[in-house]
Amino acid sequence: MVELVVYGVVLGSVIALGAIGITLVYGIVRLANFAHGEFMTAGAYLALLVVTVVLPWLGVPDGTFGPLSFGVRMLVAFPLCMGVVAGMAVLIDRLLYRKLRLKNSGPVILAMASLGISFIIRMLILIIWGADYRFYRPGVLRPAMDLPLGIKIRPDQVFIIATVLVLVVLLHLFLQKTRMGKAMRATADNTELALISGIDTEAIVMWTWGIGGGLAAAAGILYGIDVQLHPGMGWNFLIPLFAAAILGGIGNMYGALVGGLVIGIAEQVSTAWLTPTYKLAVAFMIMILILFVRPQGIFGERSR
């Protein structure tokens, strides 16, 4: 049981990274981004491309770091792919969402456009990589370490939790200390007031997409390291991501972090009684429950 909770924290930290992006984009751009899962998939597959094709071609050697299942190549690919997906998210906004915003298309039209983007990205991945499951390093043994209380955990999973922690702290510092971060929080709280105060909302929108896209890519790669890659992986994360974002209160980054952990732990613990394929349904049920009891989320205050 304790072991399931620990695995839940691993899964939950991946969900949290994605959910933070969802909640920021929803809070600031006012868009329910149904393509967010595909940002994760795109990040994971781009990293596969860099690790297995680009870096070997450049002659970058690959070892493994101690007990971890990856080496230098992944360390290069990780930030690189975060940057690429961040750029991709900004580009999609410029080419599509911004046009729709300027035409005053309602929020639902934008959400529908994001649904279209999600299918477009997924189809591109299927065309390039095919529908099979992939691994960053096929055939590598990944032994587990023994912790007290009989918990078995793989070194990769410790790395995942640590990486998420670092990224969240960095984002926290960005939002609290920098001018842009403060402007972002102000816009999330009250867009009109932010506009009147002379905040450049278009710049904020771009930063939001960049951060959301980058974190999603990180989440996708970490999930790929922990489990495997599949073109449908991001789509399957969509419900847990929204569940986490709603649970924590839309627009609230810290809420999304807690929400992600709660959803992740609930999904893993449920496997004690349910088939693991039902994880997604568990996340969905929690979301419906929250919508019934407290639609503004645990930390949400804004009332509609």
Add this chain to the structure above:
Amino acid sequence: MELGGVIAYIVSLVIMASIYAVFCLGLNIQWGYTGLFNIGIAGFFCIGAYTSAMVTMPMPGGVLAKYVHQLFGLNLPFVFGLLGAALVCGLVALIIGVPTLRLNEDYLAIATLGIAETFRLIFNNERWLANGPQGLMGLPQPLHKLIGERHYDFVYLGIVLAVMLLIYLLIERGIRSPWGRVLRAIREDEISAAASGKNVFRFKMQSLVFGSMVMGVGGALYAHYTKAISPDVFTPLYGTFIIWVMLMAGGSGNNKGAILGAYAIWGIWIGSDFLMDMLPAVIRDKGPYLRFLVVGVLLEVILVYRPQGILGEEKKVSKLMDS
């Protein structure tokens, strides 16, 4: 292909397009007239198909009972299958509507998406319910004894067209009534509709339930056409996304547009299949993905450059009033 084969092919094409047209009509009630964002059409598709299957099929007996499990088998006529599908889909819509319709539009979208995925999981995992991943086979077809297997598609085409027309007339009638005008008022401006003393939540709920019932009928029509259903049919791609593209292409808020969109997009979809055959083998293997990619891009183009679709919404709001 000889002439008989061509005609048979065209008939099967029109049957599928008409079934999709039924889904588009259902979605048009929700999105076109009320502005409800349902992206879990596949869920109602799935529930409608399974309900109708189990209402019309007998409980498996003898040796078959060892291999085929289903929750119930009522062995009732086809019409009861359609009604049962509508009823169950309406109930599911009611349950989703209660927590989501008071909130922002996007919550309904996420909830319907969740329902679609959850039902697919349940049908896949629970063998006792409807035979798990193998699904159900040998669904009965109405009026099958009257005419031989060879020309049966013509009969079914007639049935599908009749059901489609009936639903079309029903919606046209509803939408030109005071009820329909309230729906449009809610779509345009919820707050002023509420200020005019309309119970927005109730009207939205009626629209959601009515539209979902129509989708349930669509699912039933599909199930009895293919005679075999399994959970992997009801994917977000074939069950939800393509229907959205059809409605947006044809013109949301216009029932003729909904039908036109279904025929046009299904025609393009099937036509592109022939195009794929002409391409080199390397690309042909990626055919289905390429076609969905094109459909996705098509949706974005419509959203940006022609959000009203081919036909756009009709101005006429009442049969008693000229536009």
